[in-house]
Amino acid sequence: xxxxxxxxxxxxxxxxxxxxxxxxxxxxxxxxxxxxxxxxxxxxxxxxxxxxxxxxxxxxxxxxxxxxxxxxxxxxxxxxxxxxxxxxxxxxxxxxxxxxxxxxxxxxxxxxxxxxxxxxxxxxxxxxxxxxxxxxxxxxxxxxxxxxxxxxxxxxxxxxxxxxxxxxxxxxxxxxxxxxxxxxxxxxxxxxxxxxxxxxxxxxxxxxxxxxxxxxxxxxxxxxxxxxxxxxxxxxxxxxxxxxxxxxxxxxxxxxxxxxxxxxxxxxxx
Amino acid sequence: xxxxxxxxxxxxxxxxxxxxxxxxxxxxxxxxxxxxxxxxxxxxxxxxxxxxxxxxxxxxxxxxxxxxxxxxxxxxxxxxxxxxxxxxxxxxxxxxxxxxxxxxxxxxxxxxxxxxxxxxxxxxxxxxxxxxxxxxxxxxxxxxxxxxxxxxxxxxxxxxxxxxxxxxxxxxxxxxxxxxxxxxxxxxxxxxxxxxxxxxxxxxxxxxxxxxxxxxxxxxxxxxxxxxxxxxxxxxxxxxxxxxxxxxxxxxxxxxxxxxxxxxxxxxxx
Amino acid sequence: xxxxxxxxxxxxxxxxxxxxxxxxxxxxxxxxxxxxxxxxxxxxxxxxxxxxxxxxxxxxxxxxxxxxxxxxxxxxxxxxxxxxxxxxxxxxxxxxxxxxxxxxxxxxxxxxxxxxxxxxxxxxxxxxxxxxxxxxxxxxxxxxxxxxxxxxxxxxxxxxxxxxxxxxxxxxxxxxxxxxxxxxxxxxxxxxxxxxxxxxxxxxxxxxxxxxxxxxxxxxxxxxxxxxxxxxxxxxxxxxxxxxxxxxxxxxxxxxxxxxxxxxxxxxxx
Numbered sequence: 051x052x053x054x055x056x057x058x059x060x061x062x063x064x065x066x067x068x069x070x071x072x073x074x075x076x077x078x079x080x081x082x083x084x085x086x087x088x089x090x091x092x093x094x095x096x097x098x099x100x101x102x103x104x105x106x107x108x109x110x111x112x113x114x115x116x117x118x119x120x121x122x123x124x125x126x127x128x129x130x131x132x133x134x135x136x137x138x139x140x141x142x143x144x145x146x147x148x149x150x151x152x153x154x155x156x157x158x159x160x161x162x163x164x165x166x167x168x169x170x171x172x173x174x175x176x177x178x179x180x181x182x183x184x185x186x187x188x189x190x191x192x193x194x195x196x197x198x199x200x201x202x203x204x205x206x207x208x209x210x211x212x213x214x215x216x217x218x219x220x221x222x223x224x225x226x227x228x229x230x231x232x233x234x235x236x237x238x239x240x241x242x243x244x245x246x247x248x249x250x251x252x253x254x255x256x257x258x259x260x261x262x263x264x265x266x267x268x269x270x271x272x273x274x275x276x277x278x279x280x281x282x283x284x285x286x287x288x289x290x291x292x293x294x295x296x297x298x299x300x301x302x303x304x305x306x307x308x309x310x311x312x313x314x315x316x317x318x319x320x
Numbered sequence: 321x322x323x324x325x326x327x328x329x330x331x332x333x334x335x336x337x338x339x340x341x342x343x344x345x346x347x348x349x350x351x352x353x354x355x356x357x358x359x360x361x362x363x364x365x366x367x368x369x370x371x372x373x374x375x376x377x378x379x380x381x382x383x384x385x386x387x388x389x390x391x392x393x394x395x396x397x398x399x400x401x402x403x404x405x406x407x408x409x410x411x412x413x414x415x416x417x418x419x420x421x422x423x424x425x426x427x428x429x430x431x432x433x434x435x436x437x438x439x440x441x442x443x444x445x446x447x448x449x450x451x452x453x454x455x456x457x458x459x460x461x462x463x464x465x466x467x468x469x470x471x472x473x474x475x476x477x478x479x480x481x482x483x484x485x486x487x488x489x490x491x492x493x494x495x496x497x498x499x500x501x502x503x504x505x506x507x508x509x510x511x512x513x514x515x516x517x518x519x520x521x522x523x524x525x526x527x528x529x530x531x532x533x534x535x536x537x538x539x540x541x542x543x544x545x546x547x548x549x550x551x552x553x554x555x556x557x558x559x560x561x562x563x564x565x566x567x568x569x570x571x572x573x574x575x576x577x578x579x580x581x582x583x584x585x586x587x588x589x590x
Numbered sequence: 591x592x593x594x595x596x597x598x599x600x601x602x603x604x605x606x607x608x609x610x611x612x613x614x615x616x617x618x619x620x621x622x623x624x625x626x627x628x629x630x631x632x633x634x635x636x637x638x639x640x641x642x643x644x645x646x647x648x649x650x651x652x653x654x655x656x657x658x659x660x661x662x663x664x665x666x667x668x669x670x671x672x673x674x675x676x677x678x679x680x681x682x683x684x685x686x687x688x689x690x691x692x693x694x695x696x697x698x699x700x701x702x703x704x705x706x707x708x709x710x711x712x713x714x715x716x717x718x719x720x721x722x723x724x725x726x727x728x729x730x731x732x733x734x735x736x737x738x739x740x741x742x743x744x745x746x747x748x749x750x751x752x753x754x755x756x757x758x759x760x761x762x763x764x765x766x767x768x769x770x771x772x773x774x775x776x777x778x779x780x781x782x783x784x785x786x787x788x789x790x791x792x793x794x795x796x797x798x799x800x801x802x803x804x805x806x807x808x809x810x811x812x813x814x815x816x817x818x819x820x821x822x823x824x825x826x827x828x829x830x831x832x833x834x835x836x837x838x839x840x841x842x843x844x845x846x847x848x849x850x851x852x853x854x855x856x857x858x859x860x
Contacts (some may be wrong), residue, residue, distance in 0.1 A: 072342040072612040073349055073361045075654075079613055079784035084832050089784065090686065091613045094656050097687035104686060114345075116364050116388065118656065146360065146374060147367035242574065244349035244359065285829050289555050291574025292354050293567040297833040304782065304831025342612040343619055343631045384615075386634050386658065416630065416644060417637035512844065514619035514629065559825050561844025562624050563837040 051317070052270045052308045055257055060086030064106035064259035068252060069093045069123050071113025071142065074245030077300065078109075078252040084303035085274075087256035098122035099129040106259035107135050109252055110157070112150055113142035120153050127161030136164040136258035136267075139213070140251035144168065145175030158211060164258055165268045166207075167216040167251050170200060177207040192221045201230040201320050214264045216254070216272060218247060223320075224269045230320040231269050235276030237283040242292040243299070250275045253303070273315040278302035280314065321587070322540045322578045325527055330356030334376035334529035337400075338522060339363045339393050341383025341412065344515030347570065348381075348522040354573040355544075357526035368392035369399040376529035377405050379522055380427070382420055383412035390423050397431030406434040406528035406537075409483070410521035414438065415445030428481060434528055435538045436477075437486040437521050440470060447477040462491045471500040471590050484534045486542060488520065493590075494539045500590040501539050505546030507553040512562040513569070520545045523573070543585040548572035550584065591857070592848045595797055595810045600626030604646035604799035607670075608792060609633045609663050611653025611682065614785030617840065618649075618792040624843035625814075627796035638662035639669040646799035647675050649792055650697070652690055653682035660693050667701030676704040676798035676807075679753075680791035684708065685715030698751060704798055705808045706747075707756040707791050710740060717747040732761045741770040741860050754804045756794070756812060758787065763860075764809045770860040771809050775816030777823040782832040783839070790815045793843070813855040818842035820854065 065088045068078055075091055082089040092101040095118060102108055108130040110123045130137045144154045154176040157163075166173070170192055192200045204215040204225035217223045220241075222233040240246045253271040261267040282298035335358045340348055345361055352359040362371040365388060372378055378400040380393045400407045414424045424446040427433075436443070440462055462470045474485040474495035487493045490511075492503040510516045523541040531537040552568035605628045608618055615631055622629040632641040635658060642648055648670040650663045670677045684694045694716040697703075706713070710732055732740045744755040744765035757763045760781075762773040780786045793811040801807040822838035 071361070073345045075613045076346060076616060076784060080833050080836070083782040083784055090683065091611070091654055092683070092687070093654060094689065096657065097655070097689035100687040100689070114361055114363060115367070117366070143360065143362070147362070147370040149364065149367035149370070242353040244346060244353055281829070289551070289568070289571065289575065291571035293350050293570035293574070296350070297567060297837060298829070300833035301829065301831035304833070305829065341631070343615045346616060384631055384633060385637070387636065413630065413632070417632070417640040419634065419637035419640070512623040514616060514623055559821070559838070559841065559845065561841035563620050563840035563844070566620070567837060 052311050053266065054308045055261060055270045056085060056274065056306055056308050058260040059256050062260055063088050064256060065090055065104060066107050066109060066255040066259060067092065067102050067105040067126065068109045069119060069126060070109065070111035070248065073113055074248040077245045077249050077296065081249040081300050081303055082252050082256055084300050085253060085256050093119045093122045095121045095125055098126045102126040102129040103133060105135065107138065107255045109138045109255035111140040111142055111248055111251060112144060112154065113248065115150060115153065123157065124160060127157060131162050136264065137161060138165045138167065138251050138254045138258060139163045140248060141168045141172045141176050144172045151175055163211060163213040164264045165214045165216060165254050166211065167218060167254060169219050169247065170217050173207065173215065173217050177203060192217060192219045192223060197221060197223065197232055201225055205230055214268045216268050218250065218272060222272045224265065224272055226265045232318045232320055233269065233272050233276060234316040235273060235280060235314065237279045239283050239292060239295050240279045243296045269317065273311055273317060274303065274306060277311055277314040278306060322581050323536065324578045325531060325540045326355060326544065326576055326578050328530040329526050332530055333358050334526060335360055335374060336377050336379060336525040336529060337362065337372050337375040337396065338379045339389060339396060340379065340381035340518065343383055344518040347515045347519050347566065350570050351519045351573055352522050352526055354570050355523060355526050363389045363392045365391045365395055368396045372396040372399040373403060375405065377408065377525045379408045379525035381410040381412055381518055381521060382414060382424065383518065385420060385423065393427065394430060397427060401432050406534065407431060408435045408437065408521050408524045408528060409433045410518060411438045411442045411446050414442045421445055433481060433483040434534050435484045435486060435524050436481065437488060437524060439489050439517065440487050443477065443485065443487050447473060462487060462489045462493060467491060467493065467502055471495055475500055484538045486538050488517065488542060492542045494535065494542055496535045502588045502590055503539065503542045503546060504586040505543060505550060505584065507549045509553050509562060509565050510549045513566045539587065543581055543587060544573065544576060547581055547584040548576060592810045592851050593806065594848045595801060596625060596814065596846055596848050598800040599796050602800055603628050604796060605630055605644060606647050606649060606795040606799060607632065607642050607645040607666065608649045609659060609666060610649065610651035610788065613653055614788040617785045617789050617836065621789045621840050621843055622792050622796055624840050625793060625796050633659045633662045635661045635665055638666045642666040642669040643673060645675065647795045649678045649795035651680040651682055651788055651791060652684060652694065653788065655690060655693065663697065664700060667697060671702050676804065677701060678705045678707065678791050678794045678798060679703045680788060681708045681712045681716050684712045691715055703751060703753040704804045705754045705756060705794050706751065707758060707794060709759050709787065710757050713747065713755065713757050717743060732757060732759045732763060737761060737763065737772055741765055745770055754808045756808050758790065758812060762812045764805065764812055766805045772858045772860055773809065773812045773816060774856040775813060775820060775854065777819045779823050779832060779835050780819045783836045809857065813851055813857060814843065814846060817851055817854040818846060
C-alpha cells in the first residue's frame with residue numbers, strides 16, 4: 051500500500067522546512083536526512099517565508115515556543131498555503147499551557163493544515179474536547195477499548211479542519227473525515243525516547259512532499275517510524291537503553307525500504 | 321542508603337520542568353526519561369509559571385542564557401517556591417561573564433533553592449569567593465588535598481542559602497550546613513562529554529521530586545550519574561570515545577537499579 | 591605536514607567560543623571536547639564580548655539565525671579582532687534567504703575573518719557570484735571537472751577578504767590568495783549527517799587556536815574530519831546508518847592522532 055514512498059523521497063530529495071523546538075531539532079534533521087530528504091531549520095520571522103518558498107513542505111512543531119518562533123510559524127504557514135505546500139502541525143504540549151493552546155487555535159484559524167499529529171491528550175486539547183491531562187509525553191494512550199472513540203474524534207476533527215489527523219501512542223490512528231486506519235506497530239521503549247513524536251512529524255513532512263494523498267503519506271510515516279522503532283529495539287544490546295535505541299531508530303530509517311514496510315506493517319482499516 | 325529512589329521515580333513518573341540551555345537539552349530530556357521521569361522543556365516567560373504548576377520539580381540551568389530565558393527562570397522559581405516544589409540550580413558558566421554571575425546573585429536573592437550543583441569554579445563564583453578561573457568545564461577540580469576545604473565551602477554556602485550544595489568534578493562533594501559526603505565514583509572520560517553536569521542536575525530534578533530529603537536526593541543523583549559513567553566506560557569498544565560513551569551513560573541510567581547503586585557507590589561521610 | 595596539531599590541542603586545551611545554531615550545538619561541543627578543546631557556547635549580546643575575551647578562538651555559525659544571535663556575532667567578532675583571536679565563519683544557508691546573505695555581507699565588512707568554510711553554494715553566494723541553488727546541504731558539489739575553477743574562486747575570495755577559504759563537499763578545497771590544496775578524503779554517508787559542516791568549522795576553531803598558519807590549520811581540520819568520517823564508516827555495523835555514524839565520527843576524533851592523519855590524508859597541492 052505504500053507506493054514506494056520512501057524510494058520516491060530518496061529520489062527527489064525534497065527540502066523540508068522545519069520550525070521546531072531546540073530539544074529535538076537535531077534528531078529531526080537526522081531522521082529527515084535518513085529518509086533521503088533535505089532539512090532546513092529556520093525559525094526567524096525575518097527569513098521564514100523566504101525559506102518556506104524554496105521548500106516542498108513545512109513542519110510546524112510547538113515545542114519550546116517563543117513569540118518569535120510562533121510568529122514565524124504563522125508567516126510560513128501562510129506562505130505554504132499560498133504556494134500550495136503541505137503543512138504538518140505537531141501541537142507539542144497543547145493543553146499544558148494557555149500560551150500553547152491559544153496559539154494552536156490561532157494557527158488552526160489562519161493556516162490550512164494538511165496533517166495534524168499529536169498524542170491523544172494534545173489532539174483532544176486542540177479539538178476542543180476537555181483534556182484532563184497535560185504534558186508532552188504519552189498521556190491518555192489510545193487503548194484497545196478506546197480505538198473506536200478515538201477514531202471518531204479524529205474523523206470529526208478532520209471534518210472540521212480538512213486536515214488528516216494522526217493520534218499516536220501505543221496504538222496509532224490516522225484518519226480523514228471518511229476513513230480511519232489503525233497501525234499496530236512500534237515498541238514500548240519509544241515512549242522513553244524524547245522526540246519520537248517530533249521525528250514522526252518530520253517524516254510526515256518528507257512523505258507529504260512527494261505524495262498527493264495526505265492520508266497515505268501520514269499513514270506511511272507512522273508505519274515507517276513504528277517499524278523502525280521495532281527494528282531498533284530488536285538490535286539493542288543487553289546494556290543499551292533509550293539513547294542507543296534513538297540512534298538505531300534513525301539508522302533504521304536510513305536503511306528502510308518500502309519492501310520492509312510492506313512486510314512489517316500491521317495496519318487495519320477501521 | 322538510597323531508599324529505592326530510582327524505583328520510586330520509575331513508579332511515580334514525576335514531571336520535571338527544565339529551563340535549560342539548547343546545547344544539552346536533548347540529553348537532559350533523554351536522561352530524565354531514562355530514569356523514569358517525564359521532562360517538560362519550556363523557557364518562555366509567557367507560559368513558564370503555568371508549566372511549573374503542573375510539574376513536581378524545577379531545574380534551572382544557566383547555559384546559553386538570554387534575557388527571556390532568565391526571566392522565565394525567575395517566574396518559574398517563584399511559582400515553584402509558592403507551591404512547594406524543589407528547585408535545582410545549575411549555574412553553568414557562572415564567573416565566566418558578569419551577565420551570568422549577576423543573574424545567579426539575583427536568583428539566589430529572589431528564589432529559595434533546594435539544590436545548587438556546579439563545578440568548583442562555578443560554586444566559588446556564586447558563593448562570593450574569588451574564582452581565578454572561568455569557563456564551563458572542569459576548572460579547579462576538587463582534589464584529595466582540597467576535599468576538606470571544599471566541603472567547608474559547601475557547608476558554609478549551604479548555611480547561607482538553605483540549599484544543599486553539590487560540588488562535582490573528579491571527586492564530588494555534597495553537603496548541607498551540617499554534614500558532607502564525598503562520592504568517589506565516575507570516570508575521566510566524563511570530562512570530555514558535554515552536558516554531564518547538566519544531565520546530573522536534571523537527574524537531581526527527578527530524584528528530588530520523589531524525596532523529602534534533599535541531601536539524600538542530591539547524593540543519590542551524583543552516585544547514579546557516576547556509577548552510570550563507570551558502566552558506560554566499561555562497555556566502550558576500542559574505537560569508541562566520548563560520543564559513544566554519552567549514549568551508553570544514558571542507557572546505563574535506563575537500566576539502573578538501587579541494588580546496582582548500593583553495590584557500586586563509594587561514598588564517605590566527611 | 592600536520593605539525594602535531596591535534597596533540598597541541600590536547601596539550602593546551604584552548605577554549606573555543608561558539609556562536610552557533612541550536613540544531614548542531616551539541617555535536618559541535620562534543621567534537622571540540624573530542625579533539626581536546628574546551629567549548630563555550632554563548633550567543634547573547636549581553637555577555638558575548640566577555641566570553642570571547644576568555645577564549646582562544648571564535649566560531650561564528652549562521653544556522654538558525656535570530657537578530658540577537660547575529661548581534662552577538664558582530665560584537666564578538668569585533669572583540670576577537672581587537673584581541674587578535676582567529677575568527678572562523680560558517681555561512682550556513684547563505685543564499686537561502688536575504689536575511690542570511692545580508693548578514694554575511696555585513697560581517698565580512700565589519701569583522702576580519704581568519705577562515706571561511708562553506709559548501710560551494712554558500713561560498714559562491716557570499717563571494718558575490720550568482721548561485722543558482724540554495725539550501726544548507728550539499729548543493730553544487732565540487733567535482734573533478736570543477737576543481738580548478740573552484741580553487742580559483744577560493745583564491746580570489748581569499749585575496750578579497752584576507753581569510754583562508756575552505757569549500758567543502760565530496761572533494762574539499764582549502765586556499766589562501768596564493769596557494770590551494772585539494773583534500774580527497776571523506777565518505778558519502780557524511781552527506782547524510784546533519785552538522786558535518788558545523789562540526790568541521792568547530793574543529794577549525796580548535797586547530798586555529800594553536801596555530802600561527804591559518805591555511806595549515808584549516809587544511810588539517812578538513813583532513814581530520816574526513817579521515818574520521820572514513821574511520822566511522824568503516825566501523826558501521828550492517829544495521830547502522832547516519833546517526834550511528836555521527837556518533838562514531840566524533841569518537842574517531844576522540845582517538846585521532848597526527849600519525850593517523852599523516853597516514854590517511856590524501857592531500858594535493860594544486
